[in-house]
Amino acid sequence: MTTLKTSLGISKADPALLFELIEELGKGSYGSVYKARQKGTGEIVAVKMISLEEDEGLDDIKIEIEILKKCKHKNIVKYIGTYFKEETLWIVMEYCGGGSVSDLCQILEKGLSEQQIAAIMYGSLEGLNYFHSNRKIHRDIKGGNILLTDKGDVKLADFGVSAQLTKTMSKRNTFIGTPYWMAPEVIQDYQNYDSRADIWSLGITAIELAEIVPPRCDIHPMRVLFIIPKKEAPKLKNARNYSKEFNDFIAKCLVKNYEKRPKAKQLLKHPFIKKGRKFLKGNILFDLVEDVNQLV
């Protein structure tokens, strides 16, 4: 534990004195996540509590904290600090009041509008472009890992461990991303792919936000692993109901041969994304979070 503390810069303060837990946000195999208030400032934060009884998963936690400490970008969830109390690690992040964009679709019980999706795609691509230029691959881009703040800002997160329960075991018996969003090259050669695997997942996420669920969600996750590399790239069910730009953006993300698939930097110049940037500045996602908060 001392190595973990020193190597990760874990604070010596007692977190229970600094944070007052408000409500539980989620539960996973690792522990629980709470909405909490920082007593000094009154700031609302999210706290992931991980019990360290067993030594397993320590490496994953170390990797997660190292990544979070280095990621400083407006479109990546902000890291506040890590604390330790009674064999439990507290990882504290900024709180995003809108929850995940996939939560929003479920609450609204309908797909998002093209303008809302364009704004979310723009914010996600900015975050991915930062991530990729720091030679990192997210590996689990989906609606459940894209958060909105109360102000309508887009933040990439990774609830990886919590989603571990829905992750599929790979041939090598290691957990891999949620299959519906997985790029063909990741399934076919799990050791050899690049940042464009996240671009494929973003294209699947665009369809998920329009149709509430990802393509092929009615097929068993293990079967989907065989179908994705074999079948042609998915499209919007009612493509005619959407603009040419939206359909073209999805087609460019879902190019099956990843060497021909555009990178985040190129896609930031796409007409659909340029529109998304304007909508984001026009507070379209602030209105969306407001509408949903009125419903719940």
Ligand SMILES: COc1ccc(Nc2ncnc(-c3cccnc3Nc3cc(NC(=O)c4cccc(C(F)(F)F)c4)ccc3C)n2)cc1
């Ligand atoms: C169900 O309703 C809600 C309402 C609001 C929220 N808001 C919210 N805001 C902030 N965080 C969370 C959260 C929810 C469930 C699990 N973890 C959450 N945040 C969190 C994320 C992490 N880690 C990462 O997001 C992470 C880990 C590795 C890499 C990366 C990335 F690649 F994106 F940089 C990000 C660590 C600790 C915590 C508390 N949830 C969530 C659900």
